[in-house]
Amino acid sequence: MKSDNPFVPHMATLREAVELTPDVMLFRIDLDDPDLKPDFSYQPGQFVFVSAFGTGESPFGLTSVSYRRGPLEVAVRKVGTVTGSLHELEAGASVGVRGPFGNHFPLDDFRGKNIHIIGGGIGFAPLRPVILTILDHRSDYEDLLILNGARTPQDLVFASEFDTWAASPRTRLELTVDAGDKSWTGRVALIPSVVRELNLSPQNSVAVICGPPIMIHFTLIELKKLGFADHQIVTTLEGKMKCGLGKCARCNVGDKYVCKDGPVFTLEQISTLLEQF
Amino acid sequence: MRQFISKQNLISWLRQQMEARQLVAPTQVDDLILFRRIDRVDDVILQFQNTATSPKEWLFPKTETLFHVERKDGKAELIPAEIDGETVIFGLRPCDARGITMLDLPYLADPADTLYRQHRQKTVLVGLSCLTACPECFCESMGSGPEDTAALDIMFTEVRDGYLVQAITEKGRSLMPQALLSPAETVKPPAPETAPVPSEGITAKMRQAFDGPYWGRVADRCIHCNVCAYVCPTCYCFDVRDYTNKGSVERVRSWESCQSPGFTKIAGGHDPRANKGARMRQRFSHKLLYFPEQFGPLHCVGCGRCVRACPVNIDIREIMQDVQRMGAPK
Structure with missing residues (x-):
């Protein structure tokens, strides 16, 4: 029916x-x-x-x-x-x-720019369509950095696609884990310190971040130290939601609803919200 | 021309309404006066200040099934709930009717909340203007008043031996047979004065008062009983859950309150509003700052129910006074 x-x-x-x-x-x-x-x-x-x-x-x-x-x-x-x-x-x-x-990542605004994709844990999942869109329209964008972090090597999502991504033109894949294991030869570090170590350049760049709130919080600090302006940082807000329509008022933050006005916000937009989520 | 209905004719009219459709009116339930479905016209209470809870639940029920899940040949089929039958709500105070215009703003915004829209379309709202003011009422400061006709289809005003009748909408006129009415000979009684609260400019002041220790201090005594949201004619937050009973599954929504500790807690345990003061601030910010910025009016009609019901005397009138006194944030 x-x-x-x-x-x-x-x-x-x-x-x-x-x-x-x-x-x-x-x-x-x-x-x-x-x-x-x-x-x-x-x-x-x-x-x-x-x-x-x-x-x-x-x-x-x-x-x-x-x-x-x-x-x-x-x-x-x-x-x-x-x-x-x-x-x-x-x-x-x-x-x-x-x-x-909800709204979406402003991929049109990303054209012609270097893009730093930074995802933590399951927060990396909604960034995958951003990566796929860039790789499928590769000439529209400049350099692509993908930083995927997780608690352990087994927790890195979309591992089966890493080789394809890493082999794409002008694309760099960086992986990091909080705790390695015997077979892990890669990086063992938290995402914010990797961001610092990679010394990401804000020049003609945007940083797109999704992950647990604590990871986002400290990553933003590092990005700002590297000279990223608020409008160059795009992230997502999470909120309890029951309707997706701006009616149940559960995800209300300031005068916005995460479900309707978000979940994607620039740091510039977030900084104008009265309440900080 | 103003019209008059005798008390006897009003009772006959209520009886007609009760026979033709569902009649909801104030009635005695234990020691409370509440809006309930009426089966005997004698049960309708005509003399009351206001009901303990608002009539909101007849348009936005405390719990309401959104759809049923039926299993056919191993396949699930969803049967959406429909509101059938018409309802007349008699005896709404003007503040509560004004409250319905506040529910309309989020719920009828595109895409409309289907069940709410159906309730609204199938319900006739009949008001009873106020001749006395409740001790805690401050409706006139909140854009309503004892004679406010917002959302109403018909308004009655009590006079000697009967009521003045004002049919406001076409729906109201079609339901009010001329045979029961006569030209009004009595003058309209004066409306009572309600106590003023400093609502002027409160939205800008709320923005200034947002940070600081004030909200935590107010919240200290809150026991999150949620009664403020439950008695409020304008609060509209809800929860949605699935219920399973003997193999039958339904999705149900129910009233929720921003004062509940788990209101904003997300999967994985993170709660962006875990702090009690932040939750208290959310209640008043939604009413006096966010809603007016999103939709225009302040999200309070001044009925005074939350003031009466709060077990720890959190009083929106005092909060407005405090906020007006507070300066710019530090």
């Missing part, structure tokens, strides 16, 4: 569940309604609510890119009841999808 009720999700089918890390699954989801599929377009940074009926729904940043016309992809870390239920689903299961919601 079709409904104009914005709380009623589109029915969808879980096509595939791929284990990205011990606690993160990548879900590939197809909308059931064939009429809906061609019109369901979205931009990097936008999110959807995914329902596990009987448990509830939660918002997840889309990790896929709309123009590739594949299934919707979200990376889900098992941290609560809804994510726990989603992790138990098998291919073929019915799920609900509402969205897409």
Whole structure:
């Protein structure tokens, strides 16, 4: 039954569940309604609510890119009841999808610039569509730095794509972990100190950051020390959300709603908010 | 021309409404007067100052099913809830009706909240103007008043032996048969005066008072019982959850309050507003700063219910006075 009720999700089918890390699954989801599929377009940074009926729904940043016309992809870390239920689903299961919601990363403004993508843990997931868009339109952008950090080597998301990314023209991939293991020969350092060590240049650059609040906080400090201006720093705010429509008022911060006015904000925009999230 | 309805005719009219549609009106429930569905016209209370809770719950219920999930041949199908049947709410005080115009602003904004819109379309709002002011009321300072007709379809004003009748909307006129009315011979009684609060310029002052220890001090005594949000005719925050009962699944929304400790806590445990003072500041900032900046009006109609209900005497009137006195942030 079709409904104009914005709380009623589109029915969808879980096509595939791929284990990205011990606690993160990548879900590939197809909308059931064939009429809906061609019109369901979205931009990097936008999110959807995914329902596990009987448990509830939660918002997840889309990790896929709309123009590739594949299934919707979200990376889900098992941290609560809804994510726990989603992790138990098998291919073929019915799920609900509402969205897409929110604003998006300003990729048009990134054209002709050097781009530093800095992601921590599951926060790296919504940055993947930014990377894919840049790599698929490589000549539109200058140098690309991808910095992906996680707690341990096993927690680095999208590891199977690292080689492709690293081999792309004018692209540099840096990985770091908080704690290594026997097989890890790479960097062991927190993201903010890697940012300092890499001595990122603010010249004709933007930095795009997503990750846990504490990582974002200290990364911003380092970027500012390196001379990045507030308008050169693009990040995301996280908020408890129940509707995605600016109605439940859960994600209200200052005169903005994270769901509607965000989740993507420049540091310049964030600094004008009365309340700091 | 002003019209009059005798008390007897009003009772007949209420009976007609009760038979034709759902009638909701103030009635005695234990020691409280509340808006409830009326099955006997005699249960309608005509003499009261205001109800303990606002009539908001008849348009935005405390809990409401958004949709049911049905399983057919192993496939899930979603059955959206629909509001059927018309309702007449009788006896709204003008402040509470004004409160409904505040719910309209976020809920009817595109895309409209479907269930709220259906409730709104299928509900006739019949007001009863105030002849006395509640001790805690300050409606006139908040853009309402004892004779405010905002959102109302019909307004009644009590006079000797009956009521003056003002049919405000087409919906209201169509429901008020001329046969029950006669030309009014009595003059309209004077409206009561309500106590003023310093609401003028409060939005700019709230911005100045945002930082500083004030909100933490006010919050110290808050026991997060949430009664302020539950009695408020304008508070509109909600929660959404799935409920499963004997294999049947439904998604339900329910009232929530920004004073709840988990209101902003996200998966993984981070809470950007873990601090009690910040939550207290959110309540008053939403009412006196964010909502006016987003939609225009202050998000309070001055009904005084939160003042009456708060067990620790947190008083929005005092807060407005304090904020007006506070200078620029340090």
